[in-house]
Amino acid sequence: MNQDDNSIPRLARKPRLRVAMVTETFPPEINGVAMTLGRMVDGLLARGHSVQLVRPRQGPADIPRQTENFLEMLAVGVPIPGYDGLRFGLPLGGRLQQHWSDNPPDLVHVATEGPLGRSAVTVAHKLKLPVTSSFHTNFDHYSRHYGIGWLKQPVASYLKRFHNRTAATFVPTAEMARDLGQQGYANLQVLARGVDRQLFHPGRRSQSLRREWGLGPDGLAVLVVSRLAPEKNLPLALKAFQAIRALRPDARLILVGDGPARKSLAQAWPETHFAGMRSGEDLAAHYASGDLFLFPSLTETFGNVTLEAMSSALPVLAYRCAAAGEVIEDGGSGLLATPGNEAEFIAAARRLAAEPELRERLGAAARERVAPIDWERIHEHLEAIFLHIIRRHARLPGQENHFLQIVPD
Template sequence: MVKYSLDMAEKNHMRLLIATDAWHPQINGVVRSLEKMALHAAENGAETCFITPQDFASFPMPTYPEIRLSLTLPRMVGKIMERMAPTHVHIATEGPIGFAARRHCRARNIPFTTSYHTRFPEYVAARAPIPEEWTYRLIRRFHGSGLGMMVSTSSLARELAGRGFQRIMPWSRGVDTHLFRPRDTRLTLGTGPVFLTVSRLAVEKNIAAFLALDLPGTKVVVGDGPARRDLEARFPDTVFLGALSGEALAQVYASADVFVFPSLTDTFGIVMLEALASGLPIAAYPVTGPSDIVGDTGCGVLDWDLRLAALAALSISRDACRTAAEGYTWEASARQFFGNIREAHAAASAAVAA
């Protein structure tokens, strides 16, 4: 059996095992963020290895078949962890893999860090009659046994601290400004102005609030998910392009006029950074995520009247949006991520030595 200890965690070179229930073929901010951390690991004195749903048999999540839930047990995860011999462990999600990894770590006194990506209490409440506080109690216990919990924005940190979460660490995100950029040639997506959103099409994303707005021009939706068929039936005048990535996605961003972000529950919203890097102003509600990214930068309009915000955003300079996005890099995000892990372990070592 591999021997884990805080002494191992103090070694200069980090071999980080990341346990995550979110992985390919899913397309979301969790997967993208973890991939970017792996790409920038070496420059931060680290290497990464993953435990993902691809390591186990799985079944489709009820009401959301695009997400697959792993059929795993702590002993199965434990064997993989012992084989990979990490010096550090990071648990990214509160799913079957995350809970199994947490249980294995706690049973063997293995220190670990976590990150808070998704508002599961709100997502669960949107699908089942389960009070949010019940789920928050479970999630608070999950993260509370780690050395630290990373969150993406200051407003989310304040909110979770108010709910009793502790040892909160900041971990912002980045954007590929080479791929996502303003372009001279624009696709013909419909009559202008073009209002765009890029999202998983699920009830918690609140896409219908955008599509129901009385706006001139054309509404365009990029993404797929369990709500797509219903949204297509309810809003036949909307252009649905399905899931896109890479160059195809970047071209759509650069061909729109305003990016509308109707979510009330996202913890960050990497798509907003991609839009800004492409020169698109943001229209959104004044909630966590948009409030942190847009704030007083002048690169978007936040209002509880989303139609008013979308129309007002049309007058914002595309250059100002691009400038705002350039403040977010994946290099800086990775430095923060790996730095958080080292600091959390150092603090735990100091506490043990005291």
Template sequence: MRVAFFTDTFTPQVNGVAKTLQRFVNYLDDQDVEYIVFAPGGDHQTLNMEQIKGFKSVPFYLYPECRLSLPNLSTIRKQLESFQPDLIHIATPFNIGFAGLYYGKKLGIPMVGSYHTNFDRYLEYYDLNILSKWVWKYMRWFHAPFRQTFVPSEETKRDLIQRGFRNISIWSRGVDCQLFHPNYDHRVVREMYHIDEPYILTYVGRLAPEKDLDVFLKIADSLPPSLKEQVHWLVAGDGPMDSELKAAAPKNMTFTGYVEGEHLARIYATSTLMVFPSRTETFGNVVLESMAAGTPVIGARAGGVQGIITQDETGKLCTPGHVDEFIEAITDLLCREKVVKEMGVRARLYAKGCSWTSIFEDLLLQYEMAIDDTIMSYA
């Protein structure tokens, strides 16, 4: 099997799509599956340079961390014709993804796609709701030629089917339970950030409006006075709201900046609870990471997050935007230390069942089915 990927985000960019794709191509290396990646230019030294075809790019104004590329179409054609892929996987609907769609059609190469981001839901956070109708029209057109469109959660699958998409399949997400586990020394994080309070409540993710961080700040500010003194907030991440959040944050809130690897795993494991109010997630990778570290999550009952958290078993789900519900959930759990520990054990057990290997094996089987469908159509 030879697979050509077209994506407008890839390492060293920091987001769930880029990380998942990098992990997947690392898996393909281990399985000796041939691939080529068309992506924005960047430092791809951790990967096989011959397999990564980078193009000049500029920052996307809504997301400076993400980039819009300027692909050379003639170069792409030559490289595709030389590589002769059995399948094209298009991960994003922007410039590079569009180039993949164009040549997939032109050269008769079977295509699959993936849907990672609720772009239309992001629009309301940037006062661009007027574009929602056109975004969905474009997305339906873009995904129509694909043998399969892969989505990370059942909630996202239902949403796309209701909006007229066809051939939707689940490509879930996994977690590295050897990295994310509860057995780190909690003193390391406490000493690093000078935390003396008994409870650590943590947010991990991009610092951007679509993560409902205005709700997060209201939650932190509205805890009962007696509880505020016992809580320290940790915010791990970076993004366009960084300065705004720091200016409005209470004194008992520490911003770590972007962290990853063992440092991030230690933060999860040391936290009492993770609080994640975002309603725009198609999956919620950070929720699964927290659970793998044995830390229950209080999240919004929306998007893919509600498919990960089991109410009152591995965490709590609250109505999106309802600050009072989040405060009630936090207050309830902090008063029941034994319940929090039991939730953490169940959360860890759930995460241990989310193996990246089994998820990637299933995706390769779906690739084969897409290729076989093409062969059958010519039989």
């Protein structure tokens, strides 16, 4: 396991790479994995590399795009039960083998572990192409939330076999690298995620939006941004809000997002403002117009919303895990609770509601804390890892010489 950025060698002359990216989800789909993969592709293109994107077709009108340095190949997409709007891709082994035989990429990166991703790993091995992967989602942890807890161990075993077939598996935090390493995962690389501080900015605060939420000038907007799904632990957010409401009757719970649990949540939380899915500047305005941010999830591999809220100068309350556990200093740039300790989480929520000076101090510190977490640095590190793996692969017996020419010493 390699977690040290400094271990990736820098090359005197940067080559132009041809990278094949394989993913089951991609923008305009709205979720953390799609956003991260969209940023990754944009970063590679901005640095002069070429990208072939292999993904499921997102709808009847979806057609593959092609530019000078960007080409899409679309697979048949099948809806994921319980996840409206998301699909997994059917295998494309034959097409990928033909295309990559004629136009071999320098590296294949597989971002998701479904049938499409599995077929891509198999073809890469057949063609002796270097292949990497990303661990984005704790699917094995999700099983108990959907009444299929008996599948947890088989899913966990499949994920480990899948990722251990690749030259490196990217994980977003050092904590996850340690946890997966203890489970037998090999070749782990920490590749963090960034935040756009120009987009997620406190200057986007909107009084008109707050009036839409039913808030007076001094009202308290308690914000939750999440997929509305069982694994997100959202009932705890309601418990915490009820405790806040006992202190601040003028408080309003604002829930941004959508998902399979929306109907049941709306029935249970009739006074909540459901804002639905938001993106871009509209999403940024929702963050900036809140007063505190609750993040009760225990199943995240990272949690992009944590950085987005912090960049918007919101005081964040989360469990001490995933991004929050690595980025937030408890009491300095946010508040953290012991994972699974609901009483501690609720007590911290009451504290945030009761102390406006604390909210202001934590929000300002959170904004400063994420200043170094820049996407450009993440893209630079990704590029360095890819170059290192390509060069290492070229030195293996029986590999094609063109890798050595692409990545000179």
